[in-house]
Amino acid sequence: MDKNDSRLNSINAACDTLRELLPAYSIGATDEAETRLVESLLAECPEVAIELQDFMRLAGAIAYTAPPITPPAALHDKLMTAVAQRQTFTPSPTPVPTTPVRWLTPTLARFTLAAAALLLIVNVVLIARLFNLSDEQQQQETKIDQLSDQLTRQNQFFAALATGKANRINLESSTGEALASVIWTPASNSALLVSNNLPALASDRAYQLWFIRDNQPISGGVFRVDEEGQGTFIFEIPAPLNEYDALGISDEPMTGSEAPSTNPVALGGA
Amino acid sequence: MPDNTAFDETDLINRIKLRDQSALSELYQRFGGLVYGLAMRVLQNAGFAEEVTQDIFLKIWDQPDSWDSTRGKLLNWLMTVTRYTAIDRLRKEQRRPSWSAVDIEDVLNMSSKQGLLDEQDTMLLRTLIQQLPSNQTEAIELAFFGGMSHSEIAAQLNLPLGTVKTRLRLGLEKLKTMWLEAIGQPNE
Known part of the structure; x- marks a missing residue:
């Protein structure tokens, strides 16, 4: 087996691992080390990573299976009271004026x-x-x-x-x-x-x-x-x-x- | 499920940007049940679920620009943010390490293409989940709504880690296949 075969086998094994972990990763069920592993492999295995999109769509849909529940009536009043109190909200501070430093334009690279x-x-x-x-x-x-x-x-x-x-x-x-x-x-x-x-x-x-x-x-x-x-x-x-x-x-x-x-x-x- | 036919979510958000409190009230009246239901499903505690629900709507009030009508449905955004917020709250209450969550963006992106799930779609997905072996459903629900990782599910169920991984993987793969077929987008 030459070096190319060895590398190909290594990539295939890594992509198989990614394929096994991808479903769990899509709903946040991978452990920390697994998550890091998945993230490191996604770029190496684009043909597997593309499957992530369907799992993500599924994850989005599963959220809707939680049955709607009418919140307690008091929660609406509580929310609106909190909103009324926020009407005095102060905008974020504007950037502080500072002395400009002149920058030189570098060689373009694209x-x-x-x-x-x-x-x-x-x-x-x-x-x-x-x-x-x-x-x-x-x-x-x-x-x-x-x-x-x-x-x-x-x-x-x-x-x-x-x-x-x-x-x-x-x-x-x-x-x-x-x-x-x-x-x-x-x-x-x-x-x-x-x-x-x-x-x-x-x-x-x-x-x-x-x-x-x-x-x-x-x-x-x-x-x-x-x-x-x-x-x-x-x-x-x-x-x-x-x-x-x-x-x-x-x-x-x-x-x-x-x-x-x-x-x-x-x-x-x- | 919300009635989407007579609902201009862009107009509603624009009114919120103009500090129209009645617009936020209308948004809450329309989607509060879904947000609260999801928060309750995750947290299993009315008090915590109320707090999360209020936080979600206050975020909309404070940062209405967070959502844009051209970039996906408002409810999809609300549901995804609600899940993440509720699971983080759950893990904090249970003194579990913070959640290593994944890609909310793709969920939103894909959901925006398919639009909102209506009552029929939701029932379909619930039916499909019921077709899975119960041990796979259990693993999916602990992971999705409980925010549990492989090892946490294994500890919770007192099962070997490999068994949990297999159940979760097989369950999600099967559910994805059935779901895509049901909505007319089978795996290639």
Whole structure:
């Protein structure tokens, strides 16, 4: 048996394992180690991973089999009382104005991904990580709020991915180290940022994404990464990204800045 | 099941964005039973289910932009978020580690294509589940509504881990096959 045969057998075995775990994974029944295994194998076995979609549809349908129950009458009043109290809700603070730092546009580089299906799989893995809700109620609520905001954008993003090819922009450090990628398609006004290796942030800091045209940065929103520098961020794009000169990421306050206040951590040509 | 025929969910959400409390009340009147029913199915506790239900509708009130009419049905979004929220609450109450949940997005994406399940669809799925061997149904329900993993189900039922894995896998595979055939989309 040559090396190619050996590798093929290894991949087949891995895909068989994925096939066995996929049903349970789709409803969140895999143990933590199994979940990590599934996530590591999804990209290797796209022909198996595509089956995940049907299992996910089934999972969505199973939720409806819970019989509807009329809530206690008092719950409506309680909800509306809580809503009335929230009418005094104060909007979130606006970004703090900061001294702009002039960024230079890097050499443009453009990458095209081969298949939207593979991106779907990658996103499945990344989104799954978002749902590792902590034991702390506050953290749960925060994460669910964040997820709520992202879910709708993701739906649109996925629908667009299914229609054609996607583009990828690599964002690199000044030394050329790959730190993050942005995946986008002209068919969607949303895009996905995948951070693989961004430096960990101070607790009161966040990364801010910038669209750069004619050396003028436009904010694409703020996001954070985990201790290993990994994270995902679905964001709206005001125009197709190839209309910009570059994308950049800077270290900013949690509320974001009106313009980059630090030198770019990562840059990539759009 | 809700009456979807005379319901403009986009208009309702737009009214909520304009801080129209009657719109949220209408949304609750329409879907509160489904959300509360699912929360009760997961939590098996009226008090907790009420809290989760209120949280879900307050999230809509606080963040109406979370949902967009072009990106799937509102009820599908509500049901999926409700399940995740309820299971997290269940695990917290049971002092179990946080739930390593998976892909809510794909569920929403696919559900949006198929639209809402009506009463007939729901009855169909319930009937299909009943056709599974009872031990497979039990494993699916513990996993889906109880938020249990393979090993937690094995401990709960005092069964070998491999047995639980097999029951869950076979049950879900069979249910998926039957369901896709029933809705006219058989496996290729």
